[in-house]
Amino acid sequence: MTALRPFYVTTPIYYISGTPHIGHAYTTIAADVLVRTARAHGPARSLTGTDEHGQKVANAAAAAGMTPQAYVDSLAPQWKELAPAFDARFDDFIRTTEPRHVHTCLALFEKMRDAGDVYEGVYEGWYCTHDETFWPEAKLIDGRCPNPECRRPVQWLSEKNWFFRLSKYNQPLLDLFRGNPEFLRPQSRWNEMMAILEEGLEDFSISRSSFDWGIPLPGGGVLYVWYDALINYVSALGWPEDPDGLFATFWPGMHIVGKEIARFHTIIWPAMLMSAGLPIPTRVFAHGWITSDSGTKIGKSLGNAMDPFAMKERFGADTLRYFLMREAPFGSDFSMSVEKLRQRHNSDLGNDLGNLLRRSLAMLQKYRNGIVPQPSEGAVQELTADLPARVHEHVMALRFREALDEMWNLVTALNRAIDEQKPWELYKHGRAVELDALLYDLVEGMRWLSLLLFPYMPSKATEIWTQLGLAGTPELQWADELVWGRLAAGTQTAPGAPLFPRIDPPAE
RNA sequence: GGCUCGGUAGCUCAGCGGUAGAGCGGGGGACUCAUAAGCCCUAGGUCGUAGGUUCAAAUCCUACCCGAGUCACCA
Numbered sequence: 001m002t003a004l005r006p007f008y009v010t011t012p013i014y015y016i017s018g019t020p021h022i023g024h025a026y027t028t029i030a031a032d033v034l035v036r037t038a039r040a041h042g043p044a045r046s047l048t049g050t051d052e053h054g055q056k057v058a059n060a061a062a063a064a065g066m067t068p069q070a071y072v073d074s075l076a077p078q079w080k081e082l083a084p085a086f087d088a089r090f091d092d093f094i095r096t097t098e099p100r101h102v103h104t105c106l107a108l109f110e111k112m113r114d115a116g117d118v119y120e121g122v123y124e125g126w127y128c129t130h131d132e133t134f135w136p137e138a139k140l141i142d143g144r145c146p147n148p149e150c151r152r153p154v155q156w157l158s159e160k161n162w163f164f165r166l167s168k169y170n171q172p173l174l175d176l177f178r179g180n181p182e183f184l185r186p187q188s189r190w191n192e193m194m195a196i197l198e199e200g201l202e203d204f205s206i207s208r209s210s211f212d213w214g215i216p217l218p219g220g221g222v223l224y225v226w227y228d229a230l231i232n233y234v235s236a237l238g239w240p241e242d243p244d245g246l247f248a249t250f251w252p253g254m255h256i257v258g259k260e261i262a263r264f265h266t267i268i269w270p271a272m273l274m275s276a277g278l279p280i281p282t283r284v285f286a287h288g289w290i291t292s293d294s295g296t297k298i299g300k301s302l303g304n305a306m307d308p309f310a311m312k313e314r315f316g317a318d319t320l321r322y323f324l325m326r327e328a329p330f331g332s333d334f335s336m337s338v339e340k341l342r343q344r345h346n347s348d349l350g351n352d353l354g355n356l357l358r359r360s361l362a363m364l365q366k367y368r369n370g371i372v373p374q375p376s377e378g379a380v381q382e383l384t385a386d387l388p389a390r391v392h393e394h395v396m397a398l399r400f401r402e403a404l405d406e407m408w409n410l411v412t413a414l415n416r417a418i419d420e421q422k423p424w425e426l427y428k429h430g431r432a433v434e435l436d437a438l439l440y441d442l443v444e445g446m447r448w449l450s451l452l453l454f455p456y457m458p459s460k461a462t463e464i465w466t467q468l469g470l471a472g473t474p475e476l477q478w479a480d481e482l483v484w485g486r487l488a489a490g491t492q493t494a495p496g497a498p499l500f501p502r503i504d505p506p507a508e
Numbered sequence: 509g510g511c512u513c514g515g516u517a518g519c520u521c522a523g524c525g526g527u528a529g530a531g532c533g534g535g536g537g538a539c540u541c542a543u544a545a546g547c548c549c550u551a552g553g554u555c556g557u558a559g560g561u562u563c564a565a566a567u568c569c570u571a572c573c574c575g576a577g578u579c580a581c582c583a
Binding site: 015017018051054055056123125161187188189191192194195196199202204205206208224225226229259260261263264327328329332333334335340343344346347348350351352354355356357358359360361362363366367405408412415416418419420422423424427498499500501502 | 510511512513514520521530531532533539540541542543545546547548576577578579580581582583
């Protein structure tokens with residue numbers, strides 16, 4: 001395997017005036033699985049945070065009778081709790097109202113201006129005062145605001161703003177997309193962005209002067225919220241001074257985003273970086289959306305089924321993480337429901353995995369007092385030979401489901417080995433060598449699964465580790481640990497409670 | 509409306525030129541170490557419709573039907 005460069009992954013920064021929902025949890029969990037897998041191979045870093053500027057926030061703050069700063073301060077905690085609630089550990093959490101971010105934004109703005117890509121221009125269009133929104137002429141309905149709740153007359157407004165010469169980067173972006181199709185995945189998003197690029201890009205305004213909740217610019221006005229937001233990925237690394245060397249070490253990184261914001265991350269953001277002479281992200285992955293399962297009635301007693309916190313309460317963070325990564329190809333939309341979650345929990349996790357650990361340790365306890373026998377060699381060992389490489393490759397390509405499929409092949413193989421070799425008969429007939437070999441295969445196989453599953457289910461993987469009698473956690477380097485026979489003979493295992501207790505359907 | 513991507517077993521999907529596949533669910537069987545879990549066997553689906561290309565098409569082409577996405581200086 002080639003040496004891996006330090007790995008950096010980000011979630012989008014979440015718009016603070018919203019409420020965390022399952023989609024945020026999904027992105028956050030995916031980034032966490034990715035970085036935990038990367039960390040098992042070398043240095044890795046992850047970032048999440050909140051996007052706190054813009055007119056919407058200013059309006060909401062005013063409605064709440066608060067200053068914008070006090071308002072965002074009151075909302076930030078619920079976003080900081082999101083990742084920990086799902087056992088996702090980020091190395092940094094950035095808020096766009098922090099001084100370090102403001103500093104980086106202004107530095108980047110200057111750099112782009114020095115490059116001749118920022119100029120003063122007039123931003124004008126049809127403006128609805130009530131909605132505080134500019135509307136394109138084509139959207140207007142009878143010359144009025146197209147918002148069905150509004151429909152007020154609009155007025156022609158113009159304000160002097162800073163513009164970014166995006167048009168200059170049209171061709172470089174086309175070259176980027178054509179030369180590196182992996183830059184944006186999945187393919188469907190790449191196609192869409194190519195269509196936009198082929199239509200041609202126009203310069204756009206990166207400042208606002210009609211309100212002031214944003215990063216203030218010298219000479220007046222504030223930065224447009226999206227321009228400001230995208231920069232978080234490098235401001236969190238300390239660019240441009242880079243006092244801790246984080247930027248030098250980790251940039252460029254990979255962005256995981258929802259498909260709705262692919263445009264900002266794959267057209268505008270790379271153009272900004274090109275203008276500033278900085279490397280562009282290694283890859284942007286635009287994942288799909290989670291829809292509710294229309295066929296399933298949600299009982300009142302279960303609460304709102306799409307509330308990630310409620311789902312976590314019911315199934316645990318690990319089951320929810322597993323479900324989200326296993327249920328659909330990353331990139332596709334998919335639906336979820338309490339019933340689907342319950343089935344994955346009982347079937348994949350309880351029956352296949354949890355029960356495998358339990359029956360393995362029970363037999364080891366019964367036949368060998370729970371003490372690990374001498375390492376075996378044979379079919380299971382061969383099966384595991386290139387498993388870590390395959391899993392790693394899948395995860396780095398964001399194929400989480402396929403990675404789990406690979407692991408489940410091992411789970412199934414171990415369950416099958418028990419049924420085929422019938423250890424209870426081996427024991428009865430005193431065939432100690434064969435019995436020891438099988439028992440070793442089982443516990444060593446479980447050790448491998450613990451290491452491989454750790455990024456997906458940190459808590460349950462650690463429980464497996466502990467029941468195997470191992471100290472610490474399975475958060476270790478794969479190259480060192482995924483070596484057959486590393487589970488030492490003589491290890492005293494410690495069987496515990498079922499890993500995934502069965503969850504019965506709610507009583508009718 | 510233009511463009512893009514889909515429409516394959518009850519469900520979720522893989523296959524993408526050479527005699528229809530997986531997982532789940534359903535049905536049957538032998539066992540007992542285990543969370544009545546696991547293991548084995550089983551599913552006969554006109555591969556959206558209609559044409560066409562080919563010795564041969566879920567697999568290529570055309571048209572059409574259905575679904576989704578996208579064509580915004582909202583975030």
